[in-house]
Amino acid sequence: xxxxxxxxxxxxxxxxxxxxxxxxxxxxxxxxxxxxxxxxxxxxxxxxxxxxxxxxxxxxxxxxxxxxxxxxxxxxxxxxxxxxxxxxxxxxxxxxxxxxxxxxxxxxxxxxxxxxxxxxxxxxxxxxxxxxxxxxxxxxxxxxxxxxxxxxxxxxxxxxxxxxxxxxxxxxxxxxxxxxxxxxxxxxxxxxxxxxxxxxxxxxxxxxxxxxxxxxxxxxxxxxxxxxxxxxxxxxxxxxxxxxxxxxxxxxxxxxxxxxxxxxxxxxxxxxxxxxxxxxxxxxxxxxxxxxxxxxxxxxxx
Amino acid sequence: xxxxxxxxxxxxxxxxxxxxxxxxxxxxxxxxxxxxxxxxxxxxxxxxxxxxxxxxxxxxxxxxxxxxxxxxxxxxxxxxxxxxxxxxxxxxxxxxxxxxxxxxxxxxxxxxxxxxxxxxxxxxxxxxxxxxxxxxxxxxxxxxxxxxxxxxxxxxxxxxxxxxxxxxxxxxxxxxxxxxxxxxxxxxxxxxxxxxxxxxxxxxxxxxxxxxxxxxxxxxxxxxxxxxxxxxxxxxxxxxxxxxxxxxxxxxxxxxxxxxxxxxxxxxxxxxxxxxxxxxxxxxxxxxxxxxxxxxxxxxxx
Numbered sequence: 001x002x003x004x005x006x007x008x009x010x011x012x013x014x015x016x017x018x019x020x021x022x023x024x025x026x027x028x029x030x031x032x033x034x035x036x037x038x039x040x041x042x043x044x045x046x047x048x049x050x051x052x053x054x055x056x057x058x059x060x061x062x063x064x065x066x067x068x069x070x071x072x073x074x075x076x077x078x079x080x081x082x083x084x085x086x087x088x089x090x091x092x093x094x095x096x097x098x099x100x101x102x103x104x105x106x107x108x109x110x111x112x113x114x115x116x117x118x119x120x121x122x123x124x125x126x127x128x129x130x131x132x133x134x135x136x137x138x139x140x141x142x143x144x145x146x147x148x149x150x151x152x153x154x155x156x157x158x159x160x161x162x163x164x165x166x167x168x169x170x171x172x173x174x175x176x177x178x179x180x181x182x183x184x185x186x187x188x189x190x191x192x193x194x195x196x197x198x199x200x201x202x203x204x205x206x207x208x209x210x211x212x213x214x215x216x217x218x219x220x221x222x223x224x225x226x227x228x229x230x231x232x233x234x235x236x237x238x239x240x241x242x243x244x245x246x247x248x249x250x251x252x253x254x255x256x257x258x259x260x261x262x263x264x265x266x267x268x269x270x271x272x273x274x275x276x277x278x279x280x281x282x283x284x285x286x287x288x289x290x291x292x293x294x295x296x297x298x299x300x301x302x
Numbered sequence: 303x304x305x306x307x308x309x310x311x312x313x314x315x316x317x318x319x320x321x322x323x324x325x326x327x328x329x330x331x332x333x334x335x336x337x338x339x340x341x342x343x344x345x346x347x348x349x350x351x352x353x354x355x356x357x358x359x360x361x362x363x364x365x366x367x368x369x370x371x372x373x374x375x376x377x378x379x380x381x382x383x384x385x386x387x388x389x390x391x392x393x394x395x396x397x398x399x400x401x402x403x404x405x406x407x408x409x410x411x412x413x414x415x416x417x418x419x420x421x422x423x424x425x426x427x428x429x430x431x432x433x434x435x436x437x438x439x440x441x442x443x444x445x446x447x448x449x450x451x452x453x454x455x456x457x458x459x460x461x462x463x464x465x466x467x468x469x470x471x472x473x474x475x476x477x478x479x480x481x482x483x484x485x486x487x488x489x490x491x492x493x494x495x496x497x498x499x500x501x502x503x504x505x506x507x508x509x510x511x512x513x514x515x516x517x518x519x520x521x522x523x524x525x526x527x528x529x530x531x532x533x534x535x536x537x538x539x540x541x542x543x544x545x546x547x548x549x550x551x552x553x554x555x556x557x558x559x560x561x562x563x564x565x566x567x568x569x570x571x572x573x574x575x576x577x578x579x580x581x582x583x584x585x586x587x588x589x590x591x592x593x594x595x596x597x598x599x600x601x602x603x604x
Contacts, residue, residue, distance in 0.1 A: 037453060041475075041483050042460035044467070098430070102423040121404040121466050124426070125459045128400070128433065132459075135434070136452040139441065150438040151339060157427045157434075158344035164423050165346070173343075181343050 001031050005078045008068060014293040017072075021065035021085075022058075028086040029053055036133055048118050048126035049133075052093050056109025062297075063088045063194045066219070069293055070198025070212065073286030077200060084142040084197035090134030092190055095156070097127040102164060143203035144196050152189050159185010166251035174251050182251060183221040191220030211281050215274065222270045223297055228253035229263055234302060271298045303333050307380045310370060316595040319374075323367040323387075324360075330388040331355055338435055350420045350428035351435075354395050358411025364599075365390045365496045368521070371595055372500025372514065375588030379502060386444040386499035392436030394492055397458070399429040404466060445505035446498050454491050461487010468553035476553050484553060485523040493522030513583050517576065524572045525599055530555035531565055536604060573600045 003024050011017035033053060036046050064085035071081040099105070100113040101120055107113060115123040135153065139146060163182045166174070195216030199209065232254050257263040271294065278291050305326050313319035335355060338348050366387035373383040401407070402415040403422055409415060417425040437455065441448060465484045468476070497518030501511065534556050559565040573596065580592050 037456050037460070039460045039464070039483065041467075041480055042463040042487075045456075045459055045463050098426055102426065122463060124400060124404065125463050125466075128430075129456055129459045131430065131433065132437065132452060132455045135437070136448050140448050146438050146442045150434060153434045154339050154347075154431055157347055157431045158339070158341050161344040161347050161424060161427050162341070164427075165343075178343055181341065185344075 001028055001082070003027070003079070003082065008072065008078055014069070014289070014296040017069060017289075017293070018060060018062065018065040018296075021068045022061045024068075024082060025061045025064040025086050025089060026054070026058060028082050029058075029089060032083070032086055032090065032133065032137060036129060044118065044122045045126045045129045048097075048114055048123055049090075049093070049130050051117065052097050052108075052114045052123075052126065052130075053089070055111040055114075059109060061089055062223070063092055063190050066191060066194040066216070066293075067198040069290065070195050071200060073282060073290045074199060074204075074212075075286070076198065080141075080200045081198055084138050085194070087134045087137035087141065088190055088194050088197060090130045090137070091153075091193075094127045094130040094134065095160070095186075095190075097123050097130070099160075102160075138193075138197065141201060142197050143199065143201050144193070148196070149193070152193050155185050156189035157185070159183070159187075159189065163250060167249045169251065174255065176256060179251055179253060179256055180221065183224040183253075184217055187224040187227075188217040188220030191223065192216035195219075208281070211277070215277055215281065218270070218274050218277065219294065219297065222267070222274060222294070225253040225263075225267055225270065226298055226300065229260075229267060230300075230302065233260060267298060271295070303330055303384070305329070305381070305384065310374065310380055316371070316591070316598040319371060319591075319595075320362060320364065320367040320598075323370045324363045326370075326384060327363045327366040327388050327391060328356070328360060330384050331360075331391060334385070334388055334392065334435065334439060338431055346420065346424045347428045347431045350399075350416050350425055351392075351395070351432050353419065354399050354410075354416045354425075354428065354432070355391070357413040357416075361411060363391055364525070365394055365492050368493060368496040368518070368595075369500040371592065372497050373502060375584060375592045376501060376506075376514075377588070378500065382443075382502045383500055386440050387496070389436045389439035389443070390492055390496050390499060392432045392439070393455075393495075396429045396432040396436065397462070397488075397492075399425050399432070401462075404462075440495070440499065443503060444499050445501065445503050446495070450498070451495070454495050457487050458491035459487070461485070461489075461491065465552060469551045471553065476557065478558060481553055481555060481558055482523065485526040485555075486519055489526040489529075490519040490522030493525065494518035497521075510583070513579070517579055517583065520572070520576050520579065521596065521599065524569070524576060524596070527555040527565075527569055527572065528600055528602065531562075531569060532602075532604065535562060569600060573597070 007020045008017065011020050033046060033049050036049065038046050067081055067085035067088060068078055071078050096108060097114045100108055101115045105113055106116050135149065138144065139149065159182050163186055166182065192213050195212045199212060254263055274294050275291050278287055282290060309322045310319065313322050335348060335351050338351060340348050369383055369387035369390060370380055373380050398410060399416045402410055403417045407415055408418050437451065440446065440451065461484050465488055468484065494515050497514045501514065556565055559568065576596050577593050580589060584592060
């Protein structure tokens with residue numbers, strides 16, 4: 001696809017950037033799902049992939065937006081980052097389908113979850129197809145080494161395992177380190193991947209890559225912490241999830257604190273640390289823009 | 303791992319080759335599963351991967367054996383094919399875990415299926431981890447282009463979809479072409495991949511690669527047809543599956559024929575065709591050995 005990317009270059013605020021990125025990414029996503037081979041005798045895999053990606057408006061596409069934002073902040077050609085950015089959203093959609101099956105969630109983005117609408121068996125196949133399509137497109141269109149991609153995706157699965165099992169953990173395991181591990185996996189992994197994809201198909205120096213990856217991971221953890229915070233304090237319209245939805249006995253960010261004020265302070269400490277890391281790594285307009293993106297993530301209300 | 307591969311070179315019969323290959327592949331499989339990152343808070347993914355790979359003796363490893371056999375028949379260095387061969391078995395194990403969940407099967411290779419022993423949620427994560435590990439290792443250690451790998455894996459999923467949906471098909475859809483599509487996906491795809499992996503990390507000419515891929519696909523279809531045949535005529539010990547296991551109303555090879563003799567003749571016709579394709583493509587000892595491998599696949603009793 002050929003896009004006019006000047007609105008992404010000229011967006012003045014992170015929110016404007018994310019909105020603009022979504023328009024571009026949604027078109028690319030439809031195109032990529034359209035390239036999953038379709039056979040007469042097997043059309044549901046693609047239909048479900050498309051449904052899971054676009055139902056309920058399809059979410060904010062925060063991960064692809066982050067990839068494009070990193071590209072803008074680091075002076076990488078945005079055109080070369082669109083496909084890998086969208087590929088990460090395909091992988092994210094795979095995780096949503098599986099999450100909803102595992103948690104028995106019926107609603108996703110205000111619409112019936114894929115497994116509710118199409119049944120579990122076909123949804124599982126569609127999830128796998130999205131995983132394959134996403135990882136493969138990412139491999140073909142970025143400089144992320146296969147070994148790194150593999151490690152990040154396995155961390156994603158590990159975080160998901162710990163999240164599921166946290167229900168059975170003793171009180172002694174329900175600590176900050178465990179929460180950190182879960183969030184670094186289930187949310188940090190794809191944020192990390194987004195930052196790496198944002199560096200484009202020409203690789204930069206290893207030390208820089210590893211610092212960008214750390215920033216992505218920290219951003220994912222912070223994003224998830226704010227998510228948990230909003231789930232307790234926000235309202236249903238803002239997060240798209242039923243309030244007080246039974247999260248079983250899973251370890252959440254909020255369960256680590258005795259009151260909301262403590263949790264808010266912990267979020268602030270993480271925000272500061274992240275702003276400082278960006279201060280040390282980038283410079284000029286790019287630095288300021290990525291920092292204001294972090295602030296927008298934390299200050300969002302939904 | 304470093305292996306003494308002389309037994310693979312000197313094996314006189316396909317059965318001896320498959321047995322010898324299994325010994326090597328099983329060691330490599332354990333090593334590869336051992337490289338899936340393990341975290342304290344998430345140990346089950348690897349345990350389940352190991353269980354699903356080795357429970358009940360782990361099967362004949364026919365796909366890795368085929369990769370190694372193609373390597374021997376085409377004069378490729380066997381050492382370079384061991385990792386990709388084992389990687390395909392990891393992908394195969396992913397399909398077994400998902401199959402058993404989808405079909406509600408309780409027993410696999412005479413032992414409880416992974417989802418029965420470890421629950422569905424963790425088994426799904428382990429299946430995904432195996433898929434990621436397998437495709438990634440295959441990518442890193444073979445000359446199969448990412449695009450080709452992606453297409454073959456999507457064909458695998460499509461065949462699986464058609465297989466699941468065949469329960470609801472009208473009589474008019476239950477024909478040879480549909481069976482061919484299902485088998486080419488659910489079994490042919492990984493046989494095709496095995497043959498491609500057998501060509502090693504240095505690629506050969508495109509026409510040859512495509513012919514080898516076709517032979518792999520045809521071999522997979524034939525293997526599945528014989529499987530269906532044995533399920534009806536064989537006994538429980540030989541196939542490892544309960545006889546007369548309710549396959550629902552799925553389209554099977556046997557359901558296309560009015561009696562066993564007709565089915566047997568159709569298998570013979572496919573065998574002949576495959577033997578001829580090999581006759582046209584290879585020469586010398588390699589040709590004869592691959593042909594006798596096909597004969598062993600067809601003449602097996604379990």
